[in-house]
Amino acid sequence: MKGFFNWIDDRTGIAKLTREALFERVPGGARWRYVWGSTLTFAIMVQFITGVFLWMGYSPSATSAWESVYYIQNEMSFGWLLRGIHHWTAQIMVILLLLHLVQVVIDSAYRAPREFNFWFGVILLFLTLAISLTGYLLPWDQKGFWATKVATNLAGVVPLIGEDLQKVIVGGSDYGHHTLTRFFALHAGVLPGALVALIVVHIYLFRRHGITEAKPATRAGALYYWCLLGVVFGALTVMAFIFKDSAKAWVPWSVAGVCAAIVLRIAFLFIRGKDDDSARRPRRDGMFWPDQILKDAIACVAVMAAVLFFVFWKGTELTAPADPSQPYNAARPDWYFMSLFQMLKFSVFEGALGLVIGAIIVPSILVSAVFMMPLIGTSKVGHWVNVVMLYSLIGGFAVLTAMGFNHDANDPEYKLGVANAHAEAERLNELISINGGIPPEGALTLLYKDPKIRGPKLFAANCASCHPHGGEDGIGGKVQDPSAPDLKGVGSHKWIAGLLDHKRYISAEYFGNTAFKDGKMADHLEDIELLPEDIEAVSAALASEAKVHGYIEPKGGKEFIDSGFDLMFEDLECADCHGIQGEDEGKGPSLTGYMSRDWMIRFVGNPSHADFYGVKNDRMPSFLGMTLKDGAEKPGELSRQDVELIVDWLRGEWPRSEGGKN
Amino acid sequence: MTEQTNEEEPLDPQRREFMAKAVSVFAGGAIVSIPVGAGVATLFSPLLGEGQGGVRIRLAAVEDLPADGSPKLYQVVAERSDAWTKYPAKPLGSVFLRKLEDGGVQAFNSSCPHAGCSVGFRARDEVFYCPCHESTFLLDGSRGEVCVSPRGLDSLEVDQEKLKEGEVWVTFQNFAAGIEDKKAI
Numbered sequence: 149m150k151g152f153f154n155w156i157d158d159r160t161g162i163a164k165l166t167r168e169a170l171f172e173r174v175p176g177g178a179r180w181r182y183v184w185g186s187t188l189t190f191a192i193m194v195q196f197i198t199g200v201f202l203w204m205g206y207s208p209s210a211t212s213a214w215e216s217v218y219y220i221q222n223e224m225s226f227g228w229l230l231r232g233i234h235h236w237t238a239q240i241m242v243i244l245l246l247l248h249l250v251q252v253v254i255d256s257a258y259r260a261p262r263e264f265n266f267w268f269g270v271i272l273l274f275l276t277l278a279i280s281l282t283g284y285l286l287p288w289d290q291k292g293f294w295a296t297k298v299a300t301n302l303a304g305v306v307p308l309i310g311e312d313l314q315k316v317i318v319g320g321s322d323y324g325h326h327t328l329t330r331f332f333a334l335h336a337g338v339l340p341g342a343l344v345a346l347i348v349v350h351i352y353l354f355r356r357h358g359i360t361e362a363k364p365a366t367r368a369g370a371l372y373y374w375c376l377l378g379v380v381f382g383a384l385t386v387m388a389f390i391f392k393d394s395a396k397a398w399v400p401w402s403v404a405g406v407c408a409a410i411v412l413r414i415a416f417l418f419i420r421g422k423d424d425d426s427a428r429r430p431r432r433d434g435m436f437w438p439d440q441i442l443k444d445a446i447a448c449v450a451v452m453a454a455v456l457f458f459v460f461w462k463g464t465e466l467t468a469p470a471d472p473s474q475p476y477n478a479a480r481p482d483w484y485f486m487s488l489f490q491m492l493k494f495s496v497f498e499g500a501l502g503l504v505i506g507a508i509i510v511p512s513i514l515v516s517a518v519f520m521m522p523l524i525g526t527s528k529v530g531h532w533v534n535v536v537m538l539y540s541l542i543g544g545f546a547v548l549t550a551m552g553f554n555h556d557a558n559d560p561e562y563k564l565g566v567a568n569a570h571a572e573a574e575r576l577n578e579l580i581s582i583n584g585g586i587p588p589e590g591a592l593t594l595l596y597k598d599p600k601i602r603g604p605k606l607f608a609a610n611c612a613s614c615h616p617h618g619g620e621d622g623i624g625g626k627v628q629d630p631s632a633p634d635l636k637g638v639g640s641h642k643w644i645a646g647l648l649d650h651k652r653y654i655s656a657e658y659f660g661n662t663a664f665k666d667g668k669m670a671d672h673l674e675d676i677e678l679l680p681e682d683i684e685a686v687s688a689a690l691a692s693e694a695k696v697h698g699y700i701e702p703k704g705g706k707e708f709i710d711s712g713f714d715l716m717f718e719d720l721e722c723a724d725c726h727g728i729q730g731e732d733e734g735k736g737p738s739l740t741g742y743m744s745r746d747w748m749i750r751f752v753g754n755p756s757h758a759d760f761y762g763v764k765n766d767r768m769p770s771f772l773g774m775t776l777k778d779g780a781e782k783p784g785e786l787s788r789q790d791v792e793l794i795v796d797w798l799r800g801e802w803p804r805s806e807g808g809k810n
Numbered sequence: 811m812t813e814q815t816n817e818e819e820p821l822d823p824q825r826r827e828f829m830a831k832a833v834s835v836f837a838g839g840a841i842v843s844i845p846v847g848a849g850v851a852t853l854f855s856p857l858l859g860e861g862q863g864g865v866r867i868r869l870a871a872v873e874d875l876p877a878d879g880s881p882k883l884y885q886v887v888a889e890r891s892d893a894w895t896k897y898p899a900k901p902l903g904s905v906f907l908r909k910l911e912d913g914g915v916q917a918f919n920s921s922c923p924h925a926g927c928s929v930g931f932r933a934r935d936e937v938f939y940c941p942c943h944e945s946t947f948l949l950d951g952s953r954g955e956v957c958v959s960p961r962g963l964d965s966l967e968v969d970q971e972k973l974k975e976g977e978v979w980v981t982f983q984n985f986a987a988g989i990e991d992k993k994a995i
Contacts (some may be wrong), residue, residue, distance in 0.1 A: 210892060294927060298942060301926040305988035312857055321861035321984070321995045322902075324892035473885040473901030475920065475928035477941040492925070493943045493958065500960035500990045503924070507988075561930065561941055592901075609883060613876050628933050769874050783977070785874045 168355075170437035175361040177432065178439035181255070182359060184248035186444035187451050191241045192347070194452075198234040199336060206286070208332040210324045211590035213288035214469040218591065221466055222577065232459030238280050240454055242484045245273050246542065253521065253538045254373065256531050257360035263522035265353040268346055270518055275343050277484070282335035284482055288328060290569050293470030294479030296331075297323065298489075302507045305500070323472065367421035374414050376535070380543050381407040387550060468572035469592045474605075477565025480556070487548035490555075514541065564624045575601050582803045597789075603797020606790050610771065611635070617798075631661040632768070638798050639694030639743030641702075645687040650674050663766040668725065669736065676720060685712035686720070694743035697800030727759075737761060748795040753784065861995055862891065864983035866969070870907055872915060872976045879949065881908040881931050881938075883920060886982045905966060906931065906938070907978055908949065915973060917966040917980045918951050924959035926987045938963060960990045 157163045174182070205224060207216040220227040249269070252258060258266035285296040300323075304314035319326025385407045388400035434440060468474075481489050488511060491497065497506030517537060525531040556562045572595060579594045580586055587593055595601050604622030612621035618636035621627050634657050637643040646652045650673040654665050664670065678686075688702040689712025702708050713729060716722035716739075725736035738759045741747040750757070753772030756765040771791055773784035786794075796802060869884040876882060883904050890900040904920040906929075918938075922929045927942035937954050938947035946954030951963035969979035986993040 209895075211895065298925045298927060301987040304986060311986065315856045316854060318856070319893075320856045320859070322890075322892060325895065326856070326893050471901050473887060473904050475883070475904060475930060477928075477930065479927045479942055489942075495956075495958065498958045498960075500988060502958065503960065503988045559941070561939075565941065609885075610874075613880075613882070769871075783868065783871070785870055 170435075170441075172355065172358070172436035174359055174434040174436055174440050177434035178443050180443055180447075181251055182440060183444050183447035184244060184251050185354070186440075187447050188241065188244050188248055189347070189351075190444075190448040191237050191244055191451060192343070194237045194455075195234060195241070196340065198230055198237070199340070201230055202234055203336055206332075208286065208325075208328040210288065210328060210470075211588075213286060213328050214466075215586045215591050217287040217289075217466060218577075218580070218586070221464065228464065229459065232464045233455055235464045236455045236458040236462075237451075238283065239458070239483070240451060241276060242280070244451070245276060249273065250538065250542070253525075253534055255360050256525055256534075258522040258525060258534075259360075260522075260526070262353070262357050262360065265350060265357065266522050267519060268350045268353065270515075272343065272346050272350060274515070275339055275346065279335055279339045279343070280482060280484070282331045282339065285331045286328065286335060287466055288470045289467040289573070290470055290474070290476045291465070291467045291478070291480075293323065293472070294476045295481045296327070297472075298479060299481065299485075302503075305504050306508055307504060323470075367417060370421060371414065371417050374410060374417060376539055378407070378410045378414060380539060380546075381410055383543065384546065384550075387547065465570075466573055467569035468576060468595065469590065471592060476569065477561045478556075478569060480552075483549060483553075486552040487545045490548045490552035517541075568623065572601055578805050579803065582805050597793075598802060599793045599796035600802040602790075602793045603802075606786070606794045607635075607797065610786060610790075611794065614767070622797075630656060633658045633662075635798055637696075639691065639696040639748075640698070641687045641691040644690045644694075644743075645683050648673065648678055648683045648686060650678075663764075667764070672721075678720070682715055682720065685715055686722075687712070689713045689716065690739065690742050693739070693741055693747075694799075696743065735762060743799075745792075745795060745799060745801070748799070749788075749791055752791050752795060753788075864967075864981040864994070865890070865902065866979060866981050868972075868977060868979050869905060869917075870978045872909065872913075872973065872978060875907055875909040875915065875978070877909065879909055879911065880933065880936075881906040881918070881949070883931070888982070902982060903984065904928065905980055905982060906963075907980075915968050915978050916951070917968050917978070918963040919966055919982070919984065921964070921984060921987070922959060923961045923964055923985065923987055923992075929963065960988065961992060964992055 153163075202220065205216060205220040205227065207213060217231070221231055222228070224230075252266065252269065281299060285292045300314050300318050303317055304310045306313055315321065317327075317330065319330045381403065385400070385404045388403045392400045480486065488507070491510070492503065492506045494506070497503060518541075521534045521537075525534045575598065576591055576595055579598055580591065583594060604617070607615075607617060607622040608625065612625075612627050614630065614632035616627035616630040616634045616636075618634065619627065619630075633647075647658055650670070652658055653673055654660050654670050659665050659667075659670070684702075685708060688704075689709050691699060692701070692709045704711070716726075716728055722728060722739070723731065723734065725734040727734060727738040727740050730740050737751075738747075749772075751760050754770040754774055755761050755768040756763070756770060761768070769785060770782075771784050771786045772788060774782050776782050865886070865888045867886055867888050869886070870882075874882075883906055885904050886902045887899050888902055890897050890902060892900070906918040906920055908916045908918075910916055920929050921927075922940040922942065922945060924940065924943055924945055927940050929938045929940045929945075929947065931937075932939045935946075936949060938949075938951070939945075940947075940959070943958050945957040945959040947957065947959070947963045948954050951965055953959060953962050964983075964985045966983060967981040969977075969981075972979040983994050986995050
């Protein structure tokens with residue numbers, strides 16, 4: 149075995165390479181504060197591994213990206229875990245990057261001769277952010293689509309080259325296949341390639357210069373850092389209490405708790421702190437293997453544990469497929485870009501110039517400032533300037549991010565947008581399972597043909613300016629001044645019973661805001677004073693014509709229904725005006741097949757037809773196209789499919805999975 | 811060390827070395843630039859082609875629009891090509907239509923001219939509101955009191971001839987975001 153190993157070593161020099169890699173001296177011994185670089189390397193490895201496996205299941209095109217991610221997430225064995233690890237590691241990586249940067253700056257590890265390594269590190273930071281940004285779009289869901297639209301529009305305001313830059317990134321003027329292919333090539337090819345190349349240089353330079361030994365802790369030094377931390381958390385606590393109404397009660401108290409712990413630590417340092425506590429750790433130098441690697445490994449386990457915690461706790465979001473014609477009130481970037489997003493709301497960044505300043509110039513200045521750190525930090529004062537600058541940057545980042553999230557937590561429109569996107573995604577999952585898969589045109593077509601999802605949207609756009617649906621417009625908005633009957637439960641026994649109650653008939657719930665309030669039907673209902681049992685029987689009869697979803701035959705069965713019809717024909721004189729069961733079509737709306745699917749489609753299509761309101765129609769438009777008396781074609785506002793979708797939704801008829809909730 | 815291949819034509823070694831270097835660098839550069847050039851040319855191809863321009867589409871009948879002048883949102887779904895796919899009906903965006911007192915109709919692209927989010931209508935305040943950076947726009951599309959957008963909502967061309975027949979036909983078009991001028995893309 150040894151001979152074989154020597155044979156390889158003679159030809160490759162692998163033993164020397166391994167020795168050099170492992171037996172690096174760690175001056176002052178292994179320390180926890182040195183783990184950040186290793187955790188980052190680990191996180192990047194995780195991203196490469198999970199990324200390559202995701203790649204095997206992903207298809208970048210406008211009709212297959214969402215679909216393939218859906219398949220990975222819901223159908224492939226452990227796909228949810230693979231995607232979850234990739235997603236959450238990306239989030240945690242940003243935090244690790246910040247910690248790494250903070251540690252490097254605090255320990256002034258950027259000083260000569262390590263300037264270049266610091267600069268490479270900062271470039272790596274931005275490469276990682278670019279990989280995150282491009283990855284956000286790839287599922288091609290509403291969230292990624294709208295956020296990317298904003299991001300690419302911001303690229304479009306870069307002076308001089310913005311317009312061309314945007315076109316090259318987007319792959320044309322419209323977002324589509326080529327936006328995805330380009331983003332994917334950047335996300336999985338160009339940027340990771342650059343990342344690897346720079347990491348090699350970064351680690352080479354790190355090894356060339358060795359670890360920057362952290363100074364032995366002194367009381368003054370420790371007090372200084374803990375006081376800074378105290379200021380940051382003090383500010384966060386004040387903010388948390390100012391905005392305490394917008395978050396759960398435990399949030400401000402938790403922040404306050406951390407702040408109190410910091411204050412205690414400062415007090416402890418004052419009273420008991422030693423000027424040199426280097427005795428607490430070995431004075432001898434440690435070795436990278438195994439001293440530091442053990443600490444690194446434990447830290448990496450903690451990182452993985454955190455990733456898995458989020459995968460299991462929060463899952464990995466996939467909202468409804470991207471649809472540029474479907475407004476999305478919750479377009480937000482990932483949390484680490486939230487501060488930039490929030491900043492652009494300020495009026496100082498108003499207008500075209502403001503946008504260039506806010507989106508391009510200010511971030512560029514801040515990045516330049518970070519780049520300048522090795523040059524600023526050559527003296528002790530310079531180093532302090534850097535530390536204060538870094539804490540201010542992180543503080544500003546934290547405050548702006550908190551402001552952004554706080555705003556959203558209090559914005560009902562945002563919350564509704566998120567809820568709708570989730571509901572649509574959930575419904576789409578159900579539709580895919582009912583359909584047994586996704587049609588070749590893409591998943592969006594399933595949503596467009598679904599009464600449960602499309603119906604309320606079409607209702608909101610076309611009906612809700614007059615008709616409420618349970619007081620709302622179908623998609624969660626309030627109908628301000630309803631002027632026609634509330635259509636929630638239309639055609640059901642309960643709804644029809646309400647209609648037959650004179651008081652309710654002339655109320656805003658039914659015809660109170662229409663011309664029919666003073667019409668014949670209102671007068672008739674008042675005159676005949678229906679008994680509750682009459683209302684029961686007639687409602688049962690009409691509901692049996694409608695047979696909306698959830699219809700159950702009444703207790704008396706067919707006999708009871710027939711008794712309702714008999715009442716309508718005889719005692720109640722309904723047949724004087726209304727056609728009933730195909731007989732005697734009167735001037736009032738036909739009750740033959742009342743509120744059945746076909747009746748409703750014809751009614752919505754042309755309420756002025758003699759079968760319905762005829763000339764007495766009060767404002768209701770004809771939604772389907774028709775041929776006029778002079779032979780001219782009058783196009784309708786909606787297609788037949790759209791009318792069917794609205795009617796099916798109102799009747800509660802949509803595909804349901806076995807054992808589905810509704 | 812001297813190298814002379816031909817005594818009658820002495821070759822300066824320095825010059826020969828320079829030539830060797832120059833040719834190597836040139837050859838190396840040339841062979842790399844060919845594949846890179848081909849790649850870059852396709853990368854920049856979106857800059858060469860023209861956009862697909864606007865889409866003329868019927869959205870509504872005039873009588874369907876609210877008489878009180880409040881806006882109504884319509885989806886724009888039309889035939890459109892995207893790289894290799896030709897969609898018979900592709901969702902492109904959405905448009906606010908609103909009836910004017912003089913009988914005319916105003917149409918706005920719902921995409922915010924600031925950064926491209928979808929603008930909504932807040933009936934209670936009678937303003938258009940962008941849920942991203944909180945810009946507001948007045949009913950006529952102009953910039954509202956709180957508005958970081960550099961320009962008002964982008965109005966779209968409404969076919970006046972069709973309007974006389976009671977039909978609302980609009981030329982749907984997207985415009986560059988973040989600048990003061992309304993520039994079609």
